[in-house]
Amino acid sequence: MTSETSRPGRQRLAPEVRRRQVLDAAVAVFSEEGFHGASMDAVAARAGVSKPLVYVHGGSKDELFAACLHREADRLLDAVQSAAGAPGEAPLVRLRRALRAFFHALTTQRAGWTVLYRQASTGPFAGEVDALRRRIVEEAADLMADGLGVPRAVALPYAHTLVGAAEGLADWWLGDPDAAGDGVAEPADVLADMLLAVVGPGIEALTNGSSGSIASSSSVSGER
Amino acid sequence: MTSETSRPGRQRLAPEVRRRQVLDAAVAVFSEEGFHGASMDAVAARAGVSKPLVYVHGGSKDELFAACLHREADRLLDAVQSAAGAPGEAPLVRLRRALRAFFHALTTQRAGWTVLYRQASTGPFAGEVDALRRRIVEEAADLMADGLGVPRAVALPYAHTLVGAAEGLADWWLGDPDAAGDGVAEPADVLADMLLAVVGPGIEALTNGSSGSIASSSSVSGER
């Protein structure tokens, strides 16, 4: 037996490399098939390794899925946070950058986003997913509270609204990637601008209204 | 112990009653566990009937899921459409009524909404789910196109944004029901007004801008 890699299937790799291999495959498969629909066989095949190795590096199916969730959520949050920058800058500029980063991250992490937002909100990971989502919403709430000069408790529902709106827009775009973009700017930037066009004026108007009577500041409150 | 339902087993019921029992249970279970995660055993247990009865009244798991999808989508769409009223009325009034009906439906049909919108759009029902989702969003797009005087294709992404924002707000509220509502008006109405406060000004502003330069109508387009 020579010292060369005599059998290609038995290639020894550094543990962290193998772990990333497995996680990448898992994210891909989970995003395509959902948690229950995905099989460990499929993950192993996608990673190009044997099934026991998936267990060695990824743990049980539940653990593997949780690891996917966390890694993808961390990536997303990191991207948004670092784009938002320090609290000193103009708040709406920070929001704009954060939104652009958010939509941009979807382009490069589409599978991760799907795992986080389309597959896992039901089933045994609802709680885990909710906690991860909360981290994102709270980042948005911080930005808005800072920008509007209102208490965080007041900003919270608007943050949920904003994040929900972003999700809705993102889903539409991911379902039909050619529909957005004018061919000049980055699609992610276009999406961020579309979103701001819808919610920007409303958010600005909120700065002038008292927290309790926000609804009455709407221009469509004529009825009843 | 009353004289009613002396023995739970072997109760003869009219077929349509049983069918609704089964469908209700199925919607509940599917919404909690997802399609793959839900078991026919769980549906039967939730409905309080035996498993074969689920097959008699709901057909196979696929058929049962499809039936759930269609019933819930029809219910939701009916509620929103009848609330929106005829096209002759003032557009923003129609939108307001539609939104109120939408939030109202979300609170009474939470599970149905979850089945429709929080399920994997991958798998064997992708087409079906997409078609049903489209019907709902397109109703919103019709309203907005009518109200804004813009082509439907332009209104579509804003409709997705609007629906997503409504979801985000509803999720927040359903997770903490005491947080919204002033104790006077219906919570659903309060939510509708909050949403309009955020998106109303932006939507109005869109009426003046051309589709391509929507983003530039935002007051935060200073950067870059």
Added chain:
Amino acid sequence: MTSETSRPGRQRLAPEVRRRQVLDAAVAVFSEEGFHGASMDAVAARAGVSKPLVYVHGGSKDELFAACLHREADRLLDAVQSAAGAPGEAPLVRLRRALRAFFHALTTQRAGWTVLYRQASTGPFAGEVDALRRRIVEEAADLMADGLGVPRAVALPYAHTLVGAAEGLADWWLGDPDAAGDGVAEPADVLADMLLAVVGPGIEALTNGSSGSIASSSSVSGER
């Protein structure tokens, strides 16, 4: 409510008529699907009655199948026995008539034959079927012992051979009904003659040989 049969599904019939209805349907279904493959639903549907009625008139599935076996075996044996006639007549003439009756019975009782010989020889009714077959073989053994003037114990294996040969021929014919028959005589008669052409000379020759050395009377015993 008049005294007329207001509902056609609730027609009261004499028990023996119903029983025959059910048995006929059962024979048909069992012959087509086999014991395990046949469902009580199918039997009920074929009989044009409801399933509980099948249980009332036919008993459990096992009992129903046993009843089918016995009725069909009795019919077959009756036909053969009455054709064979009394022991006084010329033995080979009796055999010939019996064989013709046998093949003729297959034409009119094809389903019954299938149930008896093609479906039931495996499974939980093997013993029952064997007993019924034995009755037929023993009828043949009686005929042969009588005709050849040999003890019944000696005739028995030849009776098995004869019945097996008849089965083989019958199976072939039933699988391809157009293959037999010259267009003039009854197909059943042609089959009987074919069988006699094969086994007749051998049986006659056995009359002259001793029981122990039958094999040596063969003209092909040259080897070894």
Added chain:
Amino acid sequence: MTSETSRPGRQRLAPEVRRRQVLDAAVAVFSEEGFHGASMDAVAARAGVSKPLVYVHGGSKDELFAACLHREADRLLDAVQSAAGAPGEAPLVRLRRALRAFFHALTTQRAGWTVLYRQASTGPFAGEVDALRRRIVEEAADLMADGLGVPRAVALPYAHTLVGAAEGLADWWLGDPDAAGDGVAEPADVLADMLLAVVGPGIEALTNGSSGSIASSSSVSGER
């Protein structure tokens, strides 16, 4: 207790060994219970392995059954064909050797024969079973056509008769193994000779008759 097979569970075997184990068990169970009556549980238990292993090595129930059919048919046909030898030899000698091989195979492959010949020829395997049966009977028909100097189409019903007769004789013998055999020769050889004693003279006589008037060559054609 020897040192062998210390623990029955979790034994690693070569795939081809396991596959034969599974097939053997399947043939046994199918022959005893029929296709519908046999359960995969029973096959697994008979093979002494777990149920998933049956699926790994045998595929679905349909595939497993088909594999049984083919293996047993091949075995049987191989045995008979190699015993029959080349066409150049004396026809009746070939027939004799083939019959001996046939009876020998019946005694060592009883279950396989049962699977092939005592199963419902209805159901999803009708075509497959018929084709395999035909191969065996046609081998006999070839031998007979060769030996008698008649066209194969003429020989075919006689081949069915011959095979049926062999089955009848074999059934009788296998039901009462002490009844046949003189204690000197192989029982299978004795059975072959008994069969030839019955059908040999008839077959020889057929050589002189034309196909249409075979029946009239019988010595019992006096009636009608």
Added chain:
DNA sequence: TATGAATGAGACTTCATTCAT
């Protein structure tokens, strides 16, 4: 370390059988 081989548990589905009308 890495894997081929094996299995316990559970899912979907159907069927024989029986109650309540």
Added chain:
DNA sequence: AATGAATGAAGTCTCATTCAT
């Protein structure tokens, strides 16, 4: 007498997980 409605039990098949090499 007759039936629509209902269910316990069993069957096929898959999957997460682990042993033995």
